[in-house]
Amino acid sequence: xxxxxxxxxxxxxxxxxxxVLFVAAIAAxxxxxxxxxxxxxxxxxxxxxxxxxxxQAWNVIGGYAGQxxxxxxxxxxxxxxxxxxxxxxxxxxxxxxxWAAIAAAVLxxxxxxxxxxxLRGPYFVLxxxxxxxxxxxxxxxxxxxxxxxxxxxxxEIPTLKIGATEIEFFTKRPFYFAxxxxxxxxxxxxxxxxxxxxxxxxxxxxxxxxxxxxxxxxPAFYKNVALAISAAFTAAAGGFYAMFVKFIDPNTVFxxxxxxxxxxxxxxxxxxxxxxxxxxxxxxxxxxxxxxxPKGLVQLGIVSSDSGFVRFIEANLSNAHMLVYGILVVxxxxxxxxxxxxxxxxxxxxxxxxxxSRGRTEPAATA
Amino acid sequence: xxxxxxxxxxxxxxxxxxxxIGIGLTIIFGVMRVINFAHGDLLMLGMYATxxxxxxxxxxPFVSVAITGPLLFLWGAFLxxxxxxxxxxxxxxxxxxxxxxxxxxxxxxxxxMFTSDYRILTTTYSSSSFSLGGISISEPLLVAFxxxxxxxxxxxxxxxxxxxxxxxxxxxQDRDAAQLMGINVQAMSVLAFGIGSALxxxxxxxxxxxxxxxxxxxxxxxxxxxxxxxxxxxxxxIGATLGGLxxxxxxxxxxxxxxxxxxxxxxxxxxxxxxxFKPSGLLGKTRA
Numbered sequence: 274x275x276x277x278x279x280x281x282x283x284x285x286x287x288x289x290x291x292x293v294l295f296v297a298a299i300a301a302x303x304x305x306x307x308x309x310x311x312x313x314x315x316x317x318x319x320x321x322x323x324x325x326x327x328x329q330a331w332n333v334i335g336g337y338a339g340q341x342x343x344x345x346x347x348x349x350x351x352x353x354x355x356x357x358x359x360x361x362x363x364x365x366x367x368x369x370x371x372w373a374a375i376a377a378a379v380l381x382x383x384x385x386x387x388x389x390x391x392l393r394g395p396y397f398v399l400x401x402x403x404x405x406x407x408x409x410x411x412x413x414x415x416x417x418x419x420x421x422x423x424x425x426x427x428x429e430i431p432t433l434k435i436g437a438t439e440i441e442f443f444t445k446r447p448f449y450f451a452x453x454x455x456x457x458x459x460x461x462x463x464x465x466x467x468x469x470x471x472x473x474x475x476x477x478x479x480x481x482x483x484x485x486x487x488x489x490x491x492p493a494f495y496k497n498v499a500l501a502i503s504a505a506f507t508a509a510a511g512g513f514y515a516m517f518v519k520f521i522d523p524n525t526v527f528x529x530x531x532x533x534x535x536x537x538x539x540x541x542x543x544x545x546x547x548x549x550x551x552x553x554x555x556x557x558x559x560x561x562x563x564x565x566x567p568k569g570l571v572q573l574g575i576v577s578s579d580s581g582f583v584r585f586i587e588a589n590l591s592n593a594h595m596l597v598y599g600i601l602v603v604x605x606x607x608x609x610x611x612x613x614x615x616x617x618x619x620x621x622x623x624x625x626x627x628x629x630s631r632g633r634t635e636p637a638a639t640a
Numbered sequence: 641x642x643x644x645x646x647x648x649x650x651x652x653x654x655x656x657x658x659x660x661i662g663i664g665l666t667i668i669f670g671v672m673r674v675i676n677f678a679h680g681d682l683l684m685l686g687m688y689a690t691x692x693x694x695x696x697x698x699x700x701p702f703v704s705v706a707i708t709g710p711l712l713f714l715w716g717a718f719l720x721x722x723x724x725x726x727x728x729x730x731x732x733x734x735x736x737x738x739x740x741x742x743x744x745x746x747x748x749x750x751x752x753m754f755t756s757d758y759r760i761l762t763t764t765y766s767s768s769s770f771s772l773g774g775i776s777i778s779e780p781l782l783v784a785f786x787x788x789x790x791x792x793x794x795x796x797x798x799x800x801x802x803x804x805x806x807x808x809x810x811x812x813q814d815r816d817a818a819q820l821m822g823i824n825v826q827a828m829s830v831l832a833f834g835i836g837s838a839l840x841x842x843x844x845x846x847x848x849x850x851x852x853x854x855x856x857x858x859x860x861x862x863x864x865x866x867x868x869x870x871x872x873x874x875x876x877x878i879g880a881t882l883g884g885l886x887x888x889x890x891x892x893x894x895x896x897x898x899x900x901x902x903x904x905x906x907x908x909x910x911x912x913x914x915x916x917f918k919p920s921g922l923l924g925k926t927r928a
Contacts, residue, residue, distance in 0.1 A: 343734040343740075385872050393913055395675050399866050400915050405906040406863060410908070454876055529859055540737060563792055593752060597743030603772040606738045 296459075298417025302453055306446055313566075315445035319517060321558045322452035323510055328538035328550025329459045330506035335536065336545035337472055338499040340374050340390070344401030345535040347385065347408050348378040348504040350526035352511025354412070357425045357521055366431050378508030379501045386497040393482070409527035424522030427515070450516050455513060459506050460596065464547055466502060475499050479545075507535075530595060537598055541605050543614030557601070561594035585617040646775050649890045651868050653781040655888020656788040657843050661861060661879035662868030663795065664839030670875035671832035672728060673736045677742035678719075680858030682837040686712055686844025689749055689759050694848075701761060701848050702783055708845045709838045713826055716837025719831045725861035728829070751855035759853040764848045784846035791842060792881060795835075798879065810873060854910060860904070867911040873920055917926045 314442060322556075327349070334340050351375040361369035389400040413418045440447050466472050474495045475506040477485040482492050515521045525531075542553025563570060567583040609616045661683060668676045689708045699707070704843040719742065727735050730853045769778045799805035812817040819825045823840055843861075851857070868887050872879020894906040 341736070344738075356798075374677070388916065390911060395736065396870075396915055397676075398736055399870065400912060402863065403867075403911050407905055407908045410902065410905040414899065414905070452834075509722065534746070536737065545815065565684050593748060595744050596748035596752065599741045599748060602737055602741030603723065603745065606730075610730065610734055 276563075291479075295493060299457055302398075303450070305450055312445050315449045317450050317451065317558065317562050318324070319452045320562060321554055323443045323514060323517070324534075324538055324554035324558050325456045325551050326452075326506060326510040326513075327535050327544045328553050329456075329463045330503050330510060330543065331535040332463065332467060332539050332545065332550055333475075333502075333506075334499045334503040336539055336549070337467060337479065338496055339475075340499070341398055341430040341536065342401045342500070343398050343529075343532045344389075344403075344405035345503070345507055346527045346529070347405040348382060348507035349380055349511035349514070349531055350412070350521075350523070351517035352376045352508030353521045353526045354419065354425075355508075356509075357427070357515040357603060360430070360633070361425055361428065362481075364431075366433070367512060368433065371509055372514045375505045375508045375588055377455075378504040378511075382504035383547045385495060386500045387493075390493050390500075402532070405527060405529070405532060409523050412523035412527055419523065421523055422524070423514075424520060424525075427519040430516060441570075442451060442516070452513065452517075459509075460547060461501075462506070467547065471495070471498065477636075484504075503509035516613045534598070537602055539612075541553030541601060542611055543612030546614055549612055549614050556613060557598070560597050560601075563617040564594045564597060643896060644893075647896045648889055649775055649777065650781065651889035651892030652885055653778065653785045653888070654892065655885035656785040656792075657846050657884075658841040658868055658882025658888050659881045660788050660791065660839050660846070661886045663792065663877055664836035664843070665841075665865045666872065666877060667808070667812075667876055668836035668867045669719050670877075672720075672724070672790055672829050673732075673809060674724060674728065674739070675866075676836065677736055677739040677862055678746060678832075679836070679840055680857075680860065680862030681743040681746040681859075682712060682716065682840040683844040683861050684750065684853075684855065684858035685715065685746060686841030686850070687848045689841065689856065690756065690848045691853050694761055694763075697927060701763065701845055702787060704733040705787065705842050705845045708841045712811055712841025713834040714836035715841075718832035719824045719837070722835035724833060725826070727831065729870045743862070746860055747855045754855070761853065763846045763849050768873040778850070781845040784850075788843075789844060791839070795839075796877070804831070842928070851864065859908050864904075864907070867907055870911065871914060889903065 287443075302318075305318070309315075328347075331342070331345055334342055352371070355377045356367050356370045357374060360367055365373075384402070385404050388402065389397055392400050413421050416423070425503035428631055431444070433440040433447075442448065466475075473548035474485070476489050477488070478492050478495055486492050511526060514526070538550050538553040538557060540553070541556050542550030542551065570583060605612065611619075642731055658683035661679065664682075665679050668674060668679075686705055686708045690704050693704045693707060713789045721920055723738065723742065724735075724861045727738050763780070765779045765783075767778075768780075771777075797805075799809055807818070807823045808828050808831065810821065810823055811825050811832075815825055818828075840861075864887065869880055869881075871886060872881070872883035889908055890910060892902040895903040896905060
C-alpha cells in the first residue's frame with residue numbers, strides 16, 4: 274500500500290521562465306488598483322493574498338515536512354491578538370507590533386512543537402487541535418487580559434510615514450499593496466526554504482522519518498524549525514487580518530474553522546508545492562466571498578441589483594461559505610486527492626504523451 | 641465533602657452519556673482505523689432530530705431515542721457505504737479531512753435550514769431534581785444515565801455474545817484475517833459506522849433536554865469524544881466506557897474547584913499529558 278503523498282517529487286531547479294512569469298504577475302497585480310478602483314475587487318484581492326500567505330505558511334510544516342497541523346489558528350490568533358492589543362492598549366503601530374506578534378508566535382511554536390512533535394500521525398493531529406482549543410478557551414475565560422468574547426475593535430490605525438509620503442489606512446488600497454507585498458515575501462521565502470538544505474531535510478522527514486533519523490537528521494529539531502518558520506508567516510497573516518477586518522474575538526481567530534481553512538487552501542490547490550496554495554486560494558476565496566457578500570457582484574455590474582441570483586444567495590446561502598468548504602474538501606479528497614494542481618499535471622502529462630506519438634507509426638515505447 | 645460528592649455524582653451522570661459518544665467513536669476506529677471527525681456533528685443531528693420530533697409531534701426526548709437511533713444508524717451506514725469506504729486505504733490525514741468536510745457539510749446544512757439560533761427543548765422535567773441524602777440529583781440526567789446504561793449493556797451483549805458482534809470484533813482485531821475467515825468485512829464496516837453514528841445520535845437525544853441545541857454544538861463533542869477514546873485506548877469499548885465516566889467527573893470537579901469556564905480546558909490539558917506519557921491509553925495495547 275502506497276501511503277506517500279501523490280505529489281512527492283523533488284522540487285525543480287531555478288527556471289528563468291518561472292521567474293519571468295512571477296515578476297510579470299507581481300507587476301500586473303501591483304498596477305491593478307490603478308485601473309480598477311472598485312473597493313469590492315480590492316477587498317477580494319486582499320482576502321486572496323491573505324489566503325495565499327496562510328496556505329504558503331501551512332505548506333512549510335504540512336506540505337514539506339509532512340506534519341498535518343490542524344491547529345494553525347493558534348499562531349494566526351496569537352499574531353492577531355498581539356498586533357491588536359499592542360495597537361489598542363499601547364498605541365504601537367501595527368507595522369511595529371507585527372514583529373512582536375511574529376516573535377510571540379515563534380516562541381509559542383517552540384513550546385507547541387516540543388509537546389506535539391513527539392507524536393505521529395493521527396495523534397499529532399489531535400494534539401495540534403487540543404493545544405489550539407486550550408488557547409481558545411483560555412482567551413475566552415481570562416477576560417481581564419483578553420476581554421473574552423467581547424473581543425477587540427480597531428479604533429484607529431496611525432498614519433504611516435515613509436520619507437515624505439504619508440499613507441493612511443482608510444481605504445482598501447493601502448491594504449491591497451501591503452497584502453500583495455507580504456504575499457510576495459512569503460512566496461519567495463517558501464521557494465528559498467524548498468530549495469535549501471533545510472527543505473530537503475523537511476522532505477526527508479516527510480518521506481520516511483526513521484530513515485531520515487538514521488541518516489543523521491534530527492527529526493524533532495527540524496520539525497520544530499519548520500513549525501517556527503510556518504508560525505512566523507502565520508502570525509504575520511493573523512496580525513494583518515486583525516488590522517484589515519478591524520475586529521477579532523477568540524472564536525474568529527482561534528476557532529477550529531480557521532485551522533481547517535489553512536489545510537483546505539493547500540489540499541485544494543495541491544500540497545507541498547509553491548503553486549498549490551495560490552491555486553487553492555484562487556478557488557476558495559472568490560467562492561466564499563461571493564457567498565458572503567453577493568452584493569459585490571452588483572457593484573461590479575456583473576448582475577443587476579434585483580437579480581434573482583443575488584436575492585437567492587442572500588436569502589439562503591449568506592452563511593454558506595463553510596458549507597462550500599465542506600463540499601469542496603469532500604470532492605477533492607475523493608476525486609482529486611492531489612489537488613487541482615495534481616489534476617492539471619495529470620492532464621498535461623497525458624497530453625504530452627499523446628502529442629509526440631501522433632504521426633508516428635510506432636509508439637514511443639522505446640524511450 | 642457534600643460538594644465533592646455532589647460534583648462526583650453529577651459528573652458520573654454526564655459521564656454516562658459521554659461514554660456512549662466515546663463507544664461510538666471507538667467502534668468506528670476499531671473496525672475501520674478511521675478517526676471520525678464528524679462524530680460530534682452526528683450527535684448534533686441527533687439533537688436536532690429530537691428537537692424536531694419534540695416540537696412538531698410532542699414526542700418526549702427519551703422516547704424519541706427509538707426514532708433518532710435507527711435514523712442515525714441509516715445515515716451513518718449510508719455515509720460509510722458511499723464516502724468513507726472509498727478512503728479506507730488512503731492516507732490517514734485524507735481520512736481525517738474527509739470526515740472534517742462531512743462534519744462541515746452537516747453542521748452548515750443544519751444552519752441553513754434552522755438558522756444558528758440556540759434552541760432549547762423545555763420538558764416538564766428539564767430542571768427538576770430530587771434530593772438523596774443531601775445530594776441533589778437532576779432528573780433528566782438520571783434518566784439519561786439509566787438509558788445509557790441499558791444501551792451500553794445491550795451493546796456489550798451484542799458484541800460479546802452474538803455472531804455478528806464477534807464478527808465485528810474480529811474485523812477490528814485483524815481485518816485481513818477476518819476476511820480470510822469468511823467474514824464480510826465490508827458489511828461489518830457499514831454496520832460499525834451505523835452503530836457508531838446511532839450511538840452518537842442517541843447521546844444527542846439524551847442530552848437535548850439539558851443542553852443548548854445549535855448547529856456548531858458538534859465540534860465540542862467531537863473533541864471530547866477523542867479525549868475519551870484516547871484515554872481509554874483507541875478501539876477499546878470498555879476503555880471508552882471508563883474514559884467517558886472519568887472525563888465526566890473531571891469536568892464536573894474542575895467546574896466546581898477551578899472555574900466553570902475552564903472545565904474543558906482542564907480536560908484538554910489532561911488529554912495532552914496523556915498523549916505524551918501514555919498514548920496507548922489506560923486500557924489500550926501498545927500501538928502496532
